Amino acid sequence: MLRIGFVGTGVIAWAHALCLQSMIEGRLIDAALSEAYDIHADRASRFAAVTGASVAGSVADVVARCDAVYVCTPTASHSAAVETAANHGRAVFCEKPLATDLAGAEQLAAIVDDAGVPAQVGLVLRSTPIFRALRDVVSSEELGRPMAVAFRDDQYFPTQGIYGSTWRADVDVAGGGCLIEHSIHDLDILRFCFGEVADLSARTANVAGHSGIEDVASVALRFESGVTADLVSVWHSILSRPSTRRVEVFCEQGLAWLDHDFLGPLHVQTSAGEEARPCPSPPWADELNLSTDEVGLAIRMYLEADRAFVDAVTDGRPPTPTFADAVVAHRLVDAAYRSAAAPVRSLPGV
Numbered sequence: 001m002l003r004i005g006f007v008g009t010g011v012i013a014w015a016h017a018l019c020l021q022s023m024i025e026g027r028l029i030d031a032a033l034s035e036a037y038d039i040h041a042d043r044a045s046r047f048a049a050v051t052g053a054s055v056a057g058s059v060a061d062v063v064a065r066c067d068a069v070y071v072c073t074p075t076a077s078h079s080a081a082v083e084t085a086a087n088h089g090r091a092v093f094c095e096k097p098l099a100t101d102l103a104g105a106e107q108l109a110a111i112v113d114d115a116g117v118p119a120q121v122g123l124v125l126r127s128t129p130i131f132r133a134l135r136d137v138v139s140s141e142e143l144g145r146p147m148a149v150a151f152r153d154d155q156y157f158p159t160q161g162i163y164g165s166t167w168r169a170d171v172d173v174a175g176g177g178c179l180i181e182h183s184i185h186d187l188d189i190l191r192f193c194f195g196e197v198a199d200l201s202a203r204t205a206n207v208a209g210h211s212g213i214e215d216v217a218s219v220a221l222r223f224e225s226g227v228t229a230d231l232v233s234v235w236h237s238i239l240s241r242p243s244t245r246r247v248e249v250f251c252e253q254g255l256a257w258l259d260h261d262f263l264g265p266l267h268v269q270t271s272a273g274e275e276a277r278p279c280p281s282p283p284w285a286d287e288l289n290l291s292t293d294e295v296g297l298a299i300r301m302y303l304e305a306d307r308a309f310v311d312a313v314t315d316g317r318p319p320t321p322t323f324a325d326a327v328v329a330h331r332l333v334d335a336a337y338r339s340a341a342a343p344v345r346s347l348p349g350v
Contacts, residue, residue: 071095
């Protein structure tokens with residue numbers, strides 16, 4: 001039985017824990033939620049009361065009593081927890097982004113690599129049914145060669161509502177705003193679907209006024225395959241809009257688009273007409289005791305990633321996405337920030 005511990009017991013930890021708990025109860029994984037630590041002891045106690053974990057007094061206590069550690073703290077605290085777990089030979093699941101900057105991400109990747117421990121990053125869009133379906137359509141070239149991508153990602157500023165955090169408005173803790181904290185997912189899934197990036201340019205804006213925390217980012221990418229993509233990421237104050245993504249992929253002979261980052265359908269249009277293709281979860285996922293309301297669907301986004309991690313650790317296989325995958329996403333984020341910091345101020349002859 002794999003003993004799983006949590007460092008950090010905020011919203012994202014609850015999502016992972018409820019997924020893991022449902023799979024334990026469904027006998028899909030042989031594991032137990034064993035330990036939980038949070039700098040806010042009352043929060044760890046509430047988490048433990050529901051999950052059955054014991055409240056630990058420190059990160060070291062979690063690591064000592066577990067086989068695998070989920071690091072779900074605010075970004076700036078990832079490093080200490082990951083390093084402690086890796087140095088003691090524990091498997092690690094670390095939430096994205098790995099660190100507040102590229103150098104920190106590279107350092108963490110080197111730590112887990114040197115330790116030789118199983119390590120996975122929470123870039124969960126790779127395991128959602130809708131993005132798997134999109135990747136399959138693109139890679140099959142049934143619509144011809146992909147040409148251009150329009151990607152919009154928006155959500156209300158995540159210091160309120162279900163997120164209830166304050167740290168995402170603190171650049172020292174988060175490292176930045178919508179680009180690094182949220183759209184690192186988007187840059188990763190674009191690379192997952194379309195391959196390596198040849199070049200990019202970016203612009204950012206700060207509307208809400210939190211120092212160093214951009215709430216608008218636009219990134220133009222060109223892939224080595226020749227595909228271009230335009231990503232627009234926005235944090236707004238429309239509390240009736242949860243986290244949403246819309247992606248349109250124009251190919252030579254067809255258009256594919258989605259407007260939900262977990263559920264289908266995947267819409268496909270060709271000269272012959274339009275169809276909506278269902279993108280179901282695997283049958284085992286639908287049999288679990290998880291609700292299908294808005295909160296339940298948000299939790300389900302993490303289900304397949306969590307099972308993949310536990311199965312890989314149990315079977316002795318390297319889990320994915322890896323810390324190396326996350327470093328590439330961090331490099332794209334870093335390049336976007338550098339581009340936004342030095343825009344072309346004027347064009348000759350204009």
